[in-house]
Amino acid sequence: xxxxxxxxxxxxxxxxxxxxxxxxxxxxxxxxLWYKQDPGEGPVLLIALYKAGELTSNxxxxxxxxxxxxxxFLNISASxxxxxxxxxxxxxxxxxSNYKLTFGKGTLLTxxx
Amino acid sequence: DTEVTQTPKHLVMGMTNKKSLxxxxxxxxxxxxxxxxxxxxxxxxxxxxxxxxxxxxxxxPSRFSPECPNxxxxxxxxxxxxxxxxxxxxxxxxxxxxxxxxxxxxxxGTRLSIL
Numbered sequence: 001x002x003x004x005x006x007x008x009x010x011x012x013x014x015x016x017x018x019x020x021x022x023x024x025x026x027x028x029x030x031x032x033l034w035y036k037q038d039p040g041e042g043p044v045l046l047i048a049l050y051k052a053g054e055l056t057s058n059x060x061x062x063x064x065x066x067x068x069x070x071x072x073f074l075n076i077s078a079s080x081x082x083x084x085x086x087x088x089x090x091x092x093x094x095x096x097s098n099y100k101l102t103f104g105k106g107t108l109l110t111x112x113x
Numbered sequence: 114d115t116e117v118t119q120t121p122k123h124l125v126m127g128m129t130n131k132k133s134l135x136x137x138x139x140x141x142x143x144x145x146x147x148x149x150x151x152x153x154x155x156x157x158x159x160x161x162x163x164x165x166x167x168x169x170x171x172x173x174p175s176r177f178s179p180e181c182p183n184x185x186x187x188x189x190x191x192x193x194x195x196x197x198x199x200x201x202x203x204x205x206x207x208x209x210x211x212x213x214x215x216x217x218x219x220x221x222g223t224r225l226s227i228l
Contacts, residue, residue, distance in 0.1 A: 090155075
């Protein structure tokens with residue numbers, strides 16, 4: 001089945017620094033999604049990407065859908081303490097299996113004030 | 114605040130108990146999902162309902178029984194669970210009308226502990 005490699009597994013940064021994480025796949029996806037999960041809560045959708053090459057921003061977050069359809073990255077600029085959490089990428093295809101998400105293993109972000 | 118509401122937030126039950134988890138959404142979504150999530154791991158898909166019909170069962174043990182009474186509600190009935198079933202159970206929904214542009218939106222989950 002499809003697998004996603006998400007890196008890094010964890011990051012420890014100082015407040016104000018920029019952050020970058022990425023996901024790569026052995027096969028293509030039609031949609032890339034980025035979620036953030038805080039302790040005790042469910043994943044919250046941050047950015048959805050639908051076209052190869054698409055670059056989308058949401059406040060301090062920027063994500064790109066790779067041209068090959070096999071990768072995506074998420075950047076966070078000027079990190080703040082509330083950015084702490086686990087970030088998951090997820091790939092999705094259209095058609096008969098379009099209900100299934102393939103998740104990366106997550107990036108645990110810690111921001112030191 | 115999430116638009117997918119799950120109750121209860123926490124549940125502790127013995128292995129012989131019967132309990133149910135509930136999920137509700139009022140976004141007009143026609144696809145609803147149950148996931149199981151262990152600590153610091155990604156969610157694992159259990160069931161998918163599309164237009165109130167079970168569409169996907171990811172080989173989930175029969176001690177988990179899903180039910181979709183209507184397009185806004187999704188239940189997960191639990192019976193004779195094992196300690197390894199302790200996890201965060203997440204509900205999600207999406208438009209479910211086919212094609213792209215339908216990301217899944219998650220609730221905050223039910224933290225289930227089996228004694």
